[in-house]
Amino acid sequence: MRNRILFIGGAGFIGSALIKRFLEDDRYYIYVLEPERANTDRLKAYQDNITMCQGDINDSATVLKIIVDNKIDTVVHLASTLIPGSSLPHFQNEMNNIILPTMYLMELCSENNIKFIYFSSGGTVYGNNKGNRLHLERDEKEPISYYGLSKNILEEMIGFEHRRTNLKYLILRPSNPYGYGQNIYGKQGIIAVSIGKILKGEPITVWGDGNAVRDYIYIDDLAEIVYQLVNSDIVNEVINIGSGVGYSINQIIKILDSLVDVDIKVDYVPSRGVDVDSLILDVSKLQTLINFNLTEI
Secondary structure (H helix, E strand, C coil): CCEEEEEECCCCHHHHHHHHHHCCCCCEEEEEEECCCCCCHHHHHHCCCEEEEECCCCCHHHHHHHHHHCCCCEEEECCCCCCCCCCHHHHHHHHHHHHHHHHHHHHHHHHCCCEEEEECCCCCCCCCCCCCCEECCCCCCCCCCHHHHHHHHHHHHHHHHHHHHCCCEEEEEECEEECCCCCCCCCCCHHHHHHHHHHHCCCEEEECCCCCEEEEEEHHHHHHHHHHHHCCCCCCEEEEECCCCEEEHHHHHHHHHCCCCCCCCEEEECCCCCCCCEEEECCHHHHHHCCCCCCCC
């Protein structure tokens, strides 16, 4: 029997990579929910093999119809309007249009025995970390950005719904993904944004002194890991997904510098209060659940 999986917010960098991986397995029917205004260019290569559903997550009638009519087995929730630098007005919009509607979505999943997969954030829910200690899933969550706060709220809501209705869930906390398909002219993802700046001959803007440390994972590796987790019987777990290795922003720039024949310009500006000093994920739990290989940065 083929599994019917609905990706909410599946047209983005991560979602499109996941869809590409799941399409390699003919046991899956793929459905994607995106609003009319969404840019779905990343999915054009797969349009003959997926079902696009137009609508917003906050349109409960549309979401219900898609789930019931298509007999959805698994929901993968990737929708978010925030980035780590988002402010209070952006958070208020997220609360109304993503967070609160997700409560209704989780009820639907529970009532219809649907597995709910939530993409949280391995880079923001834990908060600040002095030193380079690896973060375990059981560590206290102390987000310092509205982005991290939004992820934390939804994690708590998932736990609540599980206790209340026995919702089957996975909370995935990925580190910083990079690779093909990422917007090199966007505002998020230091590797992609730096490549875009280099190509345009513009300086790379670095918040702080460049010593902030992050955990990075290649997008294909992330997609393979998520595929294995979803394709397993693993439920009701919170799982870090990363490399377990930290690189400072200065180290990333040095690696990029070694790959190009132009002088890279860097513009160091005062750090922001929303940026943590160090974030490296402990992936020992993940290693006990599945077998996987990682691409070196």
